Amino acid sequence: MRVENGAWALASSARMRALDRYTIEALGVPVELLMESAGRAVVDFVLEFARDLLALPDAEVAIVCGRGNNGGDGFVAARHLALLGIPTRALLLGNPADMGEQAAANHRRAAIVGVAVESAWPLERPLPRRGVVVDALFGTGLSRPIRGDSAKIIQCINALAGAPEVAVIAVDLPSGLDADTGQPLESAVVADATLALGTPKIGLALEPGRSLAGRVCAARIGIAESIPGEEASEGVGAAGLWSRYRASDVLPERNPDGHKGNFGHVLVVGGSKGMSGAAALAASAALRSGAGLVTVGCPAGLNDVLEAQCTEAMTASLPETRDGSLAESGVEAALALAGKRDVVALGPGIGRSLQSGAFVRELAMAVGVPLVVDADGLNAFEGASAALQARSASTILTPHPGEAGRLLGTSSGEVNRDRVGAARELARLTGAVVLLKGACTVAASPDGRVIINPTGGPNLATAGSGDVLTGLVAALIAQGLGALEAAALAAFVHGMAGDRIALRRGDAGLLAGELAEELPRAMQELREEGRESAGTEGHRLSTLLPFPGP
Structure with missing residues (x-):
């Protein structure tokens, strides 16, 4: 993600699709590699944010995965957490046969290393009350209202709000949040923390998205931050957010x-x-x-x-x-x-x-x-x-x-x-x-x-x-x-x-x-x-x- 002189670039969903496409097609970076990088970043963030919670007796990590690339990131994270010896299970929403190619491959890899893969709805076991729940259901591509089984599992995740011994961490943005407006698509995850993948999304800087996301960090996972030759046209749609350093830099001199x-x-x-x-x-x-x-x-x-x-x-x-x-x-x-x-x-x-x-x-x-x-x-x-x-x-x-x-x-x-x-x-x-x-x-x-x-x-x-x-x-x-x-x-x-x-x-x-x-x-x-x-x-x-x- 771009952070120039304390000014963060923010991306719309369309902008992220363009950057993803450029990274994959022009730079030749495989989707599989980006997914692996994203999942490893999720592991690092979980360990940093929730280390004390994971040290509690009987703590575990439950990763709730969708069928697309966001879910694939979750399965990568589940595999690496399990390899670290952290009790981890993955919950898939929907039919495994409907998963994307790379997400399905990481679903299989997680199972091979011993990750218990369960149904997200109906739940086979309650979500943990001690440890971490990772929301890897939906990413920036979501535009439809959250209903049906998706709404039910989100309701279960949100029932953990305020629980003292469990943290909810969202991957890229809380599922159900519109990446461009920060508005819930009827229902959205309430997270304690969110790890933005690549450039943070506009919706994370707007209310109520900012509050729903909790503490936010951004992970560089190898997605291009700009596309050569597009600077003039991209300036037309550029969005950003200032840090205190940027504001101090703009103050008039005395x-x-x-x-x-x-x-x-x-x-x-x-x-x-x-x-x-x-x-x-x-x-x-x-x-x-x-x-x-x-x-x-x-x-x-x-x-x-x-x-x-x-x-x-x-x-x-x-x-x-x-x-x-x-x-x-x-x-x-x-x-x-x-x-x-x-x-x-x-x-x-x-x-x-x-x-x-x-x-x-x-x-x-x-x-x-x-x-x-x-x-x-x-x-x-x-x-x-x-x-x-x-x-x-x-x-x-x-x-x-x-x-x-x-x-x-x-x-x-x-x-x-x-x-x-x-x-x-x-x-x-x-x-x-x-x-x-x-x-x-x-x-x-x-x-x-x-x-x-x-x-x-x-x-x-x-x-x-x-x-x-x-x-x-x-x-x-x-x-x-x-x-x-x-x-x-x-x-x-x-x-x-x-x-x-x-x-x-x-x-x-x-x-x-x-x-x-x-x-x-x-x-x-x-x-x-x-x-x-x-x-x-x-x-x-x-x-x-x-x-x-x-």
Whole structure:
């Protein structure tokens, strides 16, 4: 698998099929050899992860195998574990006559060395309550719902959840998990650990797949990590996940002789009656994230309020409507402000009046600097999101699933069923970088590149958290980052700040203002880790790597 400068490559099921095919057909590596390598890697992982469990009296390993290559990997592992003297049995789901050629060969080899081969359903004996159960039922090729006997044996495996003396280890990914979306195909194994074979699958980086997989490691088993001559086209569909080292490497430099003019000027445009706090949070987050200067453009009636809320930022009064929202007539004044700033954050607290919607659309299409659009700024483009293609400067959209659904003409449920697909489609439709918020936030660019964020947790589900993220994205752009890197790094730092607070205070009760205050500490931690790891990350020679790693 590729780990370049701390960035992991992630593979879709189609991508893994292409890499497998290239390895077998172009490189001439036999399926049998790949299966042997995969099975040996499973043995190494079982011994590393569950050594203490296997030392318990009467402990055993039960490997539940399907009829395809994933099951073949399981039979290889069973043979090697038995040869090590570890009590091992293999359970086959289905008729042996229906097995693939290489899986059947390893089924026979396991039996020859004394592995008891039993039926997985109906079970001939209960699964062990002491030792290890290995899930080698289905791999990345599964696309149908899990039903019938498959669902029954998965239910039996899942009944072991929480048992103190047995571990469930999945081969490649938990059986029943969609490799591309991280969604269960009606039923999926709940694993304590998963060994990804070759490049980790996208579904292992998304919820609920990430939780179903438990601790994840990736094994290099000899599958090619790229195909010569495909680099340009593969970039169109590339997916990745950043480690802390990668995030530290992307952080903007802070030159010792720098001054506030060197670190960018952010213009936050937002606020309306009853929602001034959103603009204030975005402004505070931009300053906490390293922006040298911040100006808040707001309805005139809120100027005094925001001056008091944002003592470190400047404010600028813009024409307002009778109800206290931004008036369409204020676009020219806002454009004059934007012309002297490096980036505009548009939308926090701006409201959904007809006037403010018209203001957002006109300003977004006319402003000539990078633009971050959030909250009701996004809702203003419902039914007209393709218009953003015509913008001359870069655009970053930061929707939650509901806002993304409105822009795509679908529901939040549909967005969450395929978060990577939805983010890519919205990026293609608008020509913008899309930062789709939620568990495992997804950053997607119009050319199809995707970066999935591993940080953050449920404490971020609090009012104003998105406004903090908007200010953070804008600050990183003001300091010189490109749109996709700024979006991905902002999600990483935002989540990391939340994680730091959760360690001290738990998963609930976070205030967005506290999150903004934590941003400098999170960024400093990344900088220090980057200096300590310089020159070491990305060059590991191990065949077994922790995912996503430090």
